[in-house]
Amino acid sequence: MDEKYFPEKIEEKWQRAWAESGAFEVEPDSDEGARPKFYCLEMLPYPSGFLHMGHVRNYAIGDALSWFKRLQGFNVLHPMGWDSFGQPAEQAAIKRGVMPREWTEANIEKMRGQFRRLGVSFDWRREIAAHTPEYYKWDQWFFLKMLERGLIYRKNSPVNWCPLEETVLSNEQSSGGVCWRCGASVEKRDLEQWFVRTTDYAQALLDDMKEIEQGWPERVLTMQRNWIARSEGAFVDFQIKESDERVRVFTTRLDTIYGATFVCVSTEHPVLEHALLKEEVRRFAERVRASRAAAVGAPGEVELKEGVNTGLFAVNPFSGEQVPVWAANYVLMEYGTGAVMAVPAHDERDFEFAQRYSLPIRRVIERVSHEQEQIAHDPVSRDQSAVMPHAFTDYGILVNSDDWSGRLSEDAKREMAESAKSKGFGESAITYRLRDWGISRQRFWGAPIPIVYCDGCGAVPVPEDQLPVLLPERAEFTGAGRSPLAGVAEFVNTTCPKCGKAARRETDTMDTFVDSSWYFFRYCDPKNVDAPFDKEAARYWTPVDQYIGGVEHAVMHLLYTRFWTKMMRDIGLVGFKEPVKRLMTQGMVVAETFYRDGEDAGSKVYYNPADVDVVRDERGRVSSATLVADGLPVTVGAFEKMSKSTNNGVDPDEMIQAYGADAVRIFSLFAAPVENDLRWQEAGIDGALRFLRRVYSTVHRWHAALSDAARDAPALEELADEVRGLRRMTHRTIRRVTDDLEEMHYNTAIAALMELMNALGDAGLAPEKASASERFVVREALESVVLMLAPFAPHAAEEMWEGLGHAGGILGSGARFPRADEELAKRELLEVPVQVNGKLRSRLSALPEATEDELRASALADEKVRGFIEGHEIVKVIVVPRRLVNIVVR
């Protein structure tokens, strides 16, 4: 080994060695149970052409775990691929005329190089890319399978439309009324679309969460639970007066039905097609549609509740009362039945609407407990609209409800549903907020939907043996809101698979979340031409043991992939319900921002941290900053996610060049717990590099002296106190680091290694003077550090391991993660604090096995303690062996 640490040189050396030996290429063990398997997966990247620091962090986390498991003797699958369909490729085509495939594949090439320079331990033979026909053929195959099973259907319905990207979005992708990718306000459009019946699995998606509760972050499960939003209630039919029609409503508060003073339907509700309706109603429905299409108003902002009286009357089946039917903008056609019974006294929205249109408010629930709010009301009047300040939405006791009066809400809900069922005008029901997954996209760069439209036969699926439906190489990219495939005649024009007559292909492509819903199964068997993957291969590797990625996919990718797995189980491809046992969502990489106010009011011009000098005050706090170019001040902004718009991004390649991949990785794992945001600071990488250099130069200083050190452990008594202490610390560190790695607490694991190195330095040993037994202890410490460093800084660890006399390095020599000797990990003497009335007064030196009595006696005998207890009555003495003594006096 070289005297000095040259990261570039050793990183290249070991990257080549790994590639040549196929160090990370794995196959299932043939003899069952030879080694346990471990599937470590990071979310696959979109090939933008550049790795960013968020990627570096993501893959550093996964790589650390992969190395750890590998060194523990697991058969580790750690694959990589590309989420290579999607909109940016098309943008490049529109802007620069480069074809999506060329652009994408050039980007993949660039990023593969970046991954190699980072030294991530992937099995590259298993690489997959979504845009290749070998891959998307199976997207199409799954489409056909789901179609056969009735899990896919086509319908014309209002869908979420992103005006900027000119394509449809799923509900998940337009959460909060904005596009998940570009943030534009989403509009509504009527389009013919293909949908996946994810709602068929709504209950399974909820129920099966209990299988993964242990391994998934609570907040991800909460987000999914809220997204699916199961709601228990009842359907009730309201007969329309002087008509055969009924309007079915969904309610979770059947107990309030006697307070229903009107019925509200969505503006898209079929009852509005009623011939006798006034022109006014139609105009209102038209206006609501237009305003939804325009997506005006800030996202999330609640629209003013508006409505119009339809002139129809509906009969409350419980009371027999006739109430007016209104059409209102706040009733959603997509949820429940598209109609509600409005109970203004006990629902805030209905209350607001009733007040606006002077509709009566009738109180039917009274509080049951004095802890509940007493809302002002008029005890004699039937209508409370003059006195009630707001709705009472709690459960309570029924009043003004015929025979039901006096019942409790909970009981009434249940019994009224039963009654409705027996009388044939309703039943209890469960609804979900989750909607079916719209997968049609008006895009070129995606998997073609394998459907042919025939004038005679309608929508005909492409037969399985004709897959894949190939994407053409080129198309006209105008950016206009229509699938570019529609303009490619040789693609569109085909013959009907059923009747053979001329027909047209579907020109929409699939949502790219289809690709990512099952990609990690394909890694198990990436070259299969007969099936998406071999069942046996998948049975060996899956489910994924640890999945790592950003939390932004909590209700998109992670919900779809859970759905997909359940679907694959139902078609017999896999044998389990949940694809991922443990999930870790890492924090963002953030960096300081620097800016000046721009020309336009409110605009800002951002400067890259690399171009800014920072001035600190005497406490070390950043006080001001200047731009290097002109020496004038810039404003110091907050830490924000690295991005183009805030110009605070850092190029991983530059960092690797300056500090080495190992230092970059150490820093990104050490600076914060993996689930926290990571503040990128170059001074921090300096620290990481310093640490690596310190380990390296220590190994170098000792490696010659250690080459002939004894392999047999010397008797502990032979060792001087400090040396014995070092040996014990080595084993304590092994234990700590092992535990921390298991929990992915990389920051504290690295801190423990630093501590051990500090202790080694403090022991004051020198290679020239060290005795044989001392050399043993030093070698044990250094070898342990080097092996434990491998998950974080694999190149440096390999180099040092070889330097310590192990030809072939860590993987080449078959080294294993060190094991702690529990006996040796014990401390010889403990410092036990002594408190008097809870205040620290002295410290005892005690043996770990000292008994309660012994500790009590020596505490009471302690010189310093006696000063505090003399002249006082001792009330009691609390002794916690190994931890503390507390003397309570009066």
Add this chain to the structure above:
RNA sequence: GCGGGAGUGGCGCAAACGGUGGACGCGCCGUUCUUAAAAAACGGCUGUUGUGGGUUCGAAUCCCACCUCCCGCACCA
């Protein structure tokens, strides 16, 4: 508004079960080495653990209230 999470030195963060508050790193100050600087080595620096109350011999940790911040959802009937 609803749901979830978090507040510890100048900063990032450590502190099994309630049991010595500050490991590790950054930063800052100083010393040694050096013509000087960098590098390196060594030494030093910072606390009513967001606020108020409670439980306890003992609270960063448990309970209650409040404040602040972050994230998710938001007319879902």
